[in-house]
Amino acid sequence: MIIEIGSIIIMGSLAGYASLKKGGTTSNDADKIQKIFANAGWNGKNGETIRLHRKSNFSGGIEYVYQVPLGFDRKRIEAEQHILEDGLNIRHRLFEFNPTDLFKVKINSSMFKQIKMIFTKKKIDRKEIELGFDGMLRIKVYKESMKEQYEWDEGYLMNGTWSVSIGNTRQGVVRHDFDEHKHLIIAGATGYGKSAILKLIVTSLVLQQPENVKLHLIDLKGGSAFQRFKDLKQTKNYTREPKEVKEILQNIQIEMNKTYTDIVDSGFEDIKESGRKERHFIIIDEAADIADDSECMEVVTDIARRGRGAGYYLIYATQYPSSQSIPQQTKRNIPSRLCFVLDDAIASNTALGQTGAEELPLIPGRGIYKNVKSQVVQTPYISNRQIEKCIKPHVVIKPRKEESSIEYREGKKTGSNSFILEET
Ligand SMILES: Nc1ncnc2c1ncn2[C@@H]1O[C@H](COP(=O)(O)OP(=O)(O)OP(=O)(O)O)[C@@H](O)[C@H]1O
Ligand SMILES: [Mg+2]
Numbered sequence: 001m002i003i004e005i006g007s008i009i010i011m012g013s014l015a016g017y018a019s020l021k022k023g024g025t026t027s028n029d030a031d032k033i034q035k036i037f038a039n040a041g042w043n044g045k046n047g048e049t050i051r052l053h054r055k056s057n058f059s060g061g062i063e064y065v066y067q068v069p070l071g072f073d074r075k076r077i078e079a080e081q082h083i084l085e086d087g088l089n090i091r092h093r094l095f096e097f098n099p100t101d102l103f104k105v106k107i108n109s110s111m112f113k114q115i116k117m118i119f120t121k122k123k124i125d126r127k128e129i130e131l132g133f134d135g136m137l138r139i140k141v142y143k144e145s146m147k148e149q150y151e152w153d154e155g156y157l158m159n160g161t162w163s164v165s166i167g168n169t170r171q172g173v174v175r176h177d178f179d180e181h182k183h184l185i186i187a188g189a190t191g192y193g194k195s196a197i198l199k200l201i202v203t204s205l206v207l208q209q210p211e212n213v214k215l216h217l218i219d220l221k222g223g224s225a226f227q228r229f230k231d232l233k234q235t236k237n238y239t240r241e242p243k244e245v246k247e248i249l250q251n252i253q254i255e256m257n258k259t260y261t262d263i264v265d266s267g268f269e270d271i272k273e274s275g276r277k278e279r280h281f282i283i284i285d286e287a288a289d290i291a292d293d294s295e296c297m298e299v300v301t302d303i304a305r306r307g308r309g310a311g312y313y314l315i316y317a318t319q320y321p322s323s324q325s326i327p328q329q330t331k332r333n334i335p336s337r338l339c340f341v342l343d344d345a346i347a348s349n350t351a352l353g354q355t356g357a358e359e360l361p362l363i364p365g366r367g368i369y370k371n372v373k374s375q376v377v378q379t380p381y382i383s384n385r386q387i388e389k390c391i392k393p394h395v396v397i398k399p400r401k402e403e404s405s406i407e408y409r410e411g412k413k414t415g416s417n418s419f420i421l422e423e424t
Contacts, residue, residue, distance in 0.1 A: 029088055029127075029141050030055060030064055036087040042077055044069030053136060060170070061127075061142040074133045075354075078374060081131060082359035088141060089126050101362075106190055113343060114190075117362060126361070128376075130170070146170065148363050152200060152382035157207055162279060164204045166197070166338060167369050167377025174369055174377050178279065179272060181336045181371055182308045185326060186317040187351035188340025193365040194317045195225035197338065197379045198285055201315065202226070203387050205281060206234050206394055212277040216252055218245055220289040228387060233396045236280075245290050249299040252282060252312065256303065260310040271311035279311040287318040288325040297327060304333040321351035338379075340367040 030052050043049045048069035055064050077084070105114045126145050132138035147168070156165040156173065163177035176184060188194050205213045206229075216237040219226040223240035230238040237248045259271075268274035282303055290296040303314050314334070318325045321342070331353075339352045341360040348357035352370055360366050365379040 029062065032088055033064060033066075033084065033139060036084055040080065040083050042073070042080075044071060050137060058140070060144065061140055064139045064141065066137040066139070068137050072137070074131075074137075077137075078131055079354035079356055081129065082356055084139070085126070085129050086359075088129065104191060110190070110343075117189075117341075117343075130375075142170065145361075146366075146376070146378055148378070149365065150378055150380045152380040152386065154207075156380055157204060159208050161208060162205075164201050164208070165380055166201075167367065167375075167379045169375055169377055173380075174375065176336060176338075176369070176371070178281075178313050183304055183314040183316070183334040184336045184338060185331070185334050185351065186315065186338045186340075187321040187326075187342065187347070187357070188319065188367065189342055190319050191364065192340035192362075193367065193379055194319065194340065195221070195285055196365065196381060198283060198315065198317060199225055199228075199384075199387055200380060200382045202229055202281075202283065203382060203390050206232060206391055209279070210234065210394060212279060214278060214280045216248065216280060216282045218248065218282070218284045218290075220245075220284070220286040225285050226283075228384065229391065231396060232391060232394045234394060242289055246293060246296050246299075249282075249296055249303075252280070253299045253302060256280070256307060256310045256312045259312075260306065263310065270309040276311065279313060280307075281313050281315060282307075283315040283317075285317050287316050288320040288322075291322075291325040297330075301327060301329050301333075304330045318351075321347050323350065326350065335371070337370045338367050338377075339370070340365075 034050060034052070037043055037050050050066040050068050050072075053065045053067050055062060057063075101118045102115070105111055105118070128142045128145055130140040130142070132140070150168045152165075158164075158175070161177070162179040163175045165173050166176045167174045178184075186194050186197065202215060202217070205215070213234050215229065215232065215235045217226040217229055217235060217239075219238070219240045220242055221240075226238060227240070229235055237252070239245060239248060263271055263274045263276070266274060271279075284290070284300075287300070290300075300314065300316070303312055304316075307314060316326070316330070316334070337352050339348065339357040341362060342348050342351060342357040345355040345358050348355045351357065352368060352374070354370075354374065356374070357368055360368065360376070363378070365381055367377055367379060368374050369377045
């Protein structure tokens with residue numbers, strides 16, 4: 001059911017709209033952009049305004065190029081991009097309400113919030129923008145919204161590298177190179193794609209680096225995301241039990257320290273320089289569940305701080321970004337973030353270091369990937385069936401815990417305890 005709602009929509013973030021109207025009709029997007037800049041207070045300190053330098057069509061939209069005043073704060077505009085986007089969409093906003101969305105509501109303390117989000121924020125057919133800065137401010141205004149789903153296929157892989165596809169933009173695929181950018185924090189409200197992208201990252205790593213990736217999978221949502229990977233030969237640790245997490249993390253820390261000492265004692269600065277191929281990924285789905293265990297958090301912080309040199313990379317996902325679930329020191333050591341829609345600007349600020357995630361449309365997989373710059377992405381989607389197919393050649397039956405030997409944990413399988421499963 002699509003209901004078109006006319007021009008007057010009260011938007012907190014658009015305090016300037018009233019004066020925008022007062023100032024006359026906003027005949028085209030170039031005018032609107034200039035007025036939004038004035039109303040949002042983004043112009044120069046002495047009132048200098050941005051000036052339209054050029055306007056050109058490209059397939060799918062129009063690009064406006066502006067001269068900007070001295071002292072122009074690009075980062076601020078990037079963080080508040082939604083104000084610009086909302087401003088350009090103020091006259092015609094289409095809201096889509098799909099009754100089946102109500103079935104997705106989870107019965108818990110955030111139930112009413114989830115329902116409110118469905119009714120107030122689902123937007124379609126919005127004009128979307130992209131910002132660029134090269135001395136001039138470039139604003140691309142797209143006529144149509146970005147695709148809501150990108151099916152994953154093997155074309156997304158980059159075999160032999162640690163660079164994993166994290167999202168699609170209109171320009172192409174965005175990748176997170178773990179050997180360059182190391183750890184990653186993932187945040188987002190329930191049901192918007194955290195576990196899905198974690199599963200895709202694990203699958204990609206296994207396919208791209210089958211011999212070198214070592215996985216430590218901590219699934220505190222009952223195992224629903226990672227249980228499919230628990231029998232991979234690459235999986236060194238898997239748990240869904242909060243009470244097991246501390247021991248696993250502490251063992252990882254011991255190994256990490258040893259590796260790092262070996263690397264340094266051999267005269268190298270870090271794992272990359274040492275030429276060692278092995279990389280460890282400590283992947284935690286729902287980190288908030290260990291946030292009040294100070295011993296666990298101490299290890300997490302230590303891996304975030306020192307893991308990079310030893311090739312121990314942390315992927316840390318949470319639905320509840322707060323100063324407790326993502327401690328300051330962990331955050332400082334993990335500049336890369338992927339953030340799906342969040343409840344409010346405070347959560348966005350905590351997870352991303354900027355607002356904006358609260359303004360994302362309610363589309364699973366739509367997120368902001370922030371590294372050096374931040375960009376809106378749609379994460380590629382891989383189905384569980386496809387994952388099973390991809391990882392099947394890497395599944396081994398492991399010895400039960402009581403039989404498990406040091407050799408196995410060291411990765412030296414004797415062959416008597418393990419065999420490859422084949423489909424019949
Ligand atoms: N990139 C995507 N493209 C399309 N659909 C997606 C994408 N990511 C997730 N989804 C859909 O959203 C559903 C929920 O995603 P997911 O389980 O990853 O959410 P979550 O953030 O882990 O939620 P929770 O916090 O409750 O664990 C998936 O089952 C899938 O149907
Ligand atoms: Mg999940």
